[in-house]
Amino acid sequence: MNIKLENISKKYKGVKALDNINLEINSPAMIGFVGPNGAGKSTLMKMLVGQLLPTSGSITVDGVPLNKNEKHLKERLGYLPQDFGLYEELTVEEFLDYMACLKGIKENKGESIDRVISMTSLEEKRKFRIKTLSGGQKQRVGIAQAILNNPELLIVDEPTVGLDPEERIKFRNLFSEGSKDKIVILSTHIIEDIESICNSIIVLNKGNILFVGQPSELVKEALDHVGTIEIKGNDREKILESEMKGEFKITSTVITPNGTKYRVVSESLPSSFEKITPSLEDAYVYCMLKGEVQNGK
């Protein structure tokens, strides 16, 4: 499958939510979409699933413009939006049976349902009404319906919000398993979620793509821009003042026996800081910082 976005912009009442996005995705791929809340992730996802039209630009799926190819896309799509509701009065099994029909699954419907129920560990809950399930279980039902038709393109928007750590790990594995021959797009504002599983990462902020590439490349870009410093006693005021000025960004603060240890990301790291190997999260922060500086110019 091939998805191509060219010069995509989206305005809401004059405010740009997406600004001239260009992107090409080919299967197989396991892509992490990261960016702060309001970066335009959900907008972009809705466009990818054909529920929102760009103000300008074009999206093509397998070489055909999306607006002429929605059926083709939807037949191959699994989607879990960020904010969704289910038919709570139905049992898990009934809901999946209903969705299977919408997806046009005729043959092996029962097997497909069994498969996704087991993948999402909902066996015990299959005869329960959805309204009796916990938030995490409902999230799993959402995932189950998205993978019911074994989609070539699976798009999940903030799937791990509200999940406990154990469930989160389960989910990540679920997505990575599926990504061998298809496209999985995972949107999140939590770097951890994608660190271990995504082979590609897209950083989005304020409607702009700041980075597209492998996670290691993102880390590479942040080399020489991450450092630590340990401050004793009263000098704290000074460093906070510097952050305020935008000279660097503090990513973590650890109280040590001698004072406070700060981990910072900066465009030009002052010499007083000790350089360290950036984590993906540092790299992401650096990427955002750089983006802001560029935009500032």
Next chain:
Amino acid sequence: MANKILLVKNEIKYMFKEKVIILLILATCIILAIGINSLNMTNDFNLFYIKRNSSTISFNSAKFGATICSLLFALFTVLKLDKDKRKRSRTIVESNLDYLYIIGARIFSIIFYAVITTIIGMIAVMAIQKLIYNIPIDISYYLFSYLIIFFPTLLFSILMISGLYLLTESLDMSVITFGMIFINSLESNNYLLTWVRTNLDIVSDFAGIGPIGNTIIYNRLLWFLISLSIFGIGLLFRRRYESGVGSSFLINMKSKGLLTLTILVILGSGCTYTKEPYTMELMNDLDISIDENICLDGICPEIKFDSENGEMDAHVSYSFINNGSNTIKFDINDGLKINSLKVNGEEIVYQKIKNKNVIEVSIPDVEKVNVDIFYSGSVKCDKNGVGRGMPGYISKESIYLLEASNWIFRPLIAEGDMIDISGYYIAPDYLTMVVPGRLVDVETIDGNKKWIFEYSSHTADIGAFAAKYEKAQIEVNNVAVEFYYTPKHEEYVDNMKIVDHIKSMMEYYTQNIGEYYSKDYPLKIVEVSIYKRGGHSSENVITFAENTINRDNSMYSILNKNNEIEDFRKVDIYANDLNLIAHEVAHQWWGTGVNVIDDTPWSCEGLANYFSYKYIQKEFGDMVSSGVFLQPWKYRVNELKNYYYINNDDMKEKLNERFIRSLEMEKRQAELYYLMPLKLLKGEEIQGEKVFLEGIQGVYRRHLLKDLTYDEFLQEMNLTREAIDVD
């Protein structure tokens, strides 16, 4: 296609699982069962205790059911369409397929359940009719009531509210708008607008569906197109890609098929509404100017009824005495097309007066003018009158043509002293025709009968009535009375002693007013359908609506073995029914016998009501006559004082003319029908019954076949306006 059917099946399956639909079907059955007796729950006193049979049971249940179930189905539909918005499940659902398919599948499933509900409801009502009331079932009435009235109402509700919901994307807005359309239908009298429960009060047992079937079907066609239009508009404005109304419309408009279809159904609805073929505006009371320079001398109608097609073919010759006019105007019926018009034997061109059902014919300035008009077609009635106040119809089972329909084109000229009327009606031989005047002969000509009649009358008001009548012939003081009624109501006529009552009315009037005006012409009393409510009297023919002699057999308990009143519970209905006939029979004395010149409150109505009241008082006693007549009359007369708008000139200017006109009409009615008889009762009170009635006998004798003005009456009765003032 196969996928779409699967989608619908899926929706049907899951709607069933929700149980709401089962409740809806159950509720419908209960509502329909309650609806069987809905006529007795209205304030339409005249329709209480109508005899139950397939026509009443099926129609009443369907009409009542349609009213409530259309709301229930509309609500159910809008909740189903709003479901994904409420449950925030739309994005998930829409990621699988075009959301239009889901909307379509849901609407189709609801329509499927509407069909199921209709069938189950209909069977339930049939079961009640058969098992509880033990009345045999005539399936044709059920098919009419349920397939043409009940189900379409549900269908229109589903389509309209779907359209409104798609258009407004708001549950509240669509429900409110639908509610307005719904209420508008209930408040209207126009048969085209009453899509919820039709404008019929009842389906006639006498005439069947025939006279109104076409209009009901036409109403259904119109509203099918209107609801499709609303649905189409909804689809055109269906929100797309989270856009607003305008941008969504621009996207949807690209679907040329939908756009074209919607435009077509909108145009279709408009055309269907404006080009409506069954009704016209009857404007008899508006600006009729009578030409006093010319008078009608004779009229010869030669009519052939094609009752199978509801049409007639007419040749009517009029002879006039002309004293200097050069035109004659005729009031016509818009449904009857003029094929040819001759004046003194020569074909001429006539003018149709714009926006009026009036034609103008030029005539030469000679004394004797003969006009021959050849016309054919079907009689139209007023939009508001369909099924309730039809002045005329021709149907397979019956024919009802009152002069008010202008079925005989009415010349707008002075009527002479006596008009010679002679002619014939030809109708299928299974029908018994009631002709005006005297029946001269009946000839049978291949499947038809020709009813030849003659009459010398002082008006040209002639009617034609036909049905498969039973005829009771009675003679009262050398006057022949023919009572025509349908064999369907024979049992009631027998049990409730209707013929005896007619006889005793005649005797009472003869004794207390005077001899019947003619020994030559029989009095004809004719049962007609409920599609024209109440009664009517013109010349020697009286008609009254079927409800008068089509009541439930529980009424039989009113009379005991000796025909005395035993059970007083329903006696007011019985008294009212007899009063209707007594009122019309009294018109044979006041109206036909004596030409009472209108001078509000003075008219023949006051005298007719006074004498029918006297008759009911004699038969039923003071308690009944006072409760059923006197008290309501007094109440209505008291109300007259409250006509603030009319009595106050300042207010009058501010109100619209139509409203004022309707108020004035209502006021006049109350004065003619209620105030005047109360005045007469006051006179009777002053003079004593004996003296008063003797006075009236004198007046009748002196004015028989002549005019009677209010002043003449007062003078001859030794009364004054002040003396009989009622406060």
